Amino acid sequence: MIDFEALFRISYGLYIVSSGDKNRGNGFISNTVFQVTSEPPKFAICCNKNNYTAEFIKRTGAFSASVLHTAAAPDLFGRFGYKSGKDFDKLEGLNVRYGESTGVPIVLNDSIAFLECRLVQTVDVGTHLLFIGELLHSEILDDSKEPITYMYYRQVRKGVAPKNAPTYVDKSKLVPAIKASAFKKYECTACGYIYDEAIEGKKFTDLPLDWVCPSCGSEKEDFIEVKS
DSSP states (O other), rough: OOOOHHHHHOOOOOOEEEESSSSSSEEEEEEEHHHHHETTTTEEEEEEETOHHHOOOOOTTTEEEEEBBBTTOHHHHHHHHHOOOOTOTTTTTSSEEEETTTEEEEEEEEEEEEEEEEEEEEOOOOEEEEEEEEEEEESOOOTOOOBBHHHHHHSSSOOOTTTTTTTTOOOGGOOOOOOSSSSSSEEEEETOEEEEEHHHOOOGGGGGGOBOOOOOOGGGGGGEOOOO
16 A cells, blocks of 8 residues: 555655756756765756756756756746746746856856766666756855745645646545545646645635736636636
């Protein structure tokens, strides 16, 4: 038996993994960036094979990882987590630096640190590719803020993992909590965020028209009522 709720107790951070060059680049929200060796320092990232960024990493042989903080803007999660770079330029209009050693884009928006890595090994793990890179450059951008964790993103920001994430769990596999409530729930059709009136203490219909999803930045009209 697998209790999928147990998987949410594993600790992860949240990052923007990017690759490409000054002509064209792309990135995605990742919660699987981790150090695998200390000498030389190497880091691994996990990327869905269908993710557009995977093509850039394979082509350039390099990637960057920007460490996000707890107050990172919702539209960053929407842009890099729930939209495809095949449809638009994800980096357009953002504060982007290009790596000193590899030339890959590094997203600085709401980032407290970044890593720049040269790809040294690729491991096929089924639906995803594990890219292992040797660290070439790293830098602290803001040491006054705390890095965001996946647990914080789920419990405080009420966010969920996109379907391409290695930690995505089909909601149908979770054991529903039994709770009688007269309040309604509304779900973001873009990212799955649930606005629970019982928790928020305010009816969804009373929210202002310019209210947006705190997880991905989608508009209020993109929410649908969750039928019990």
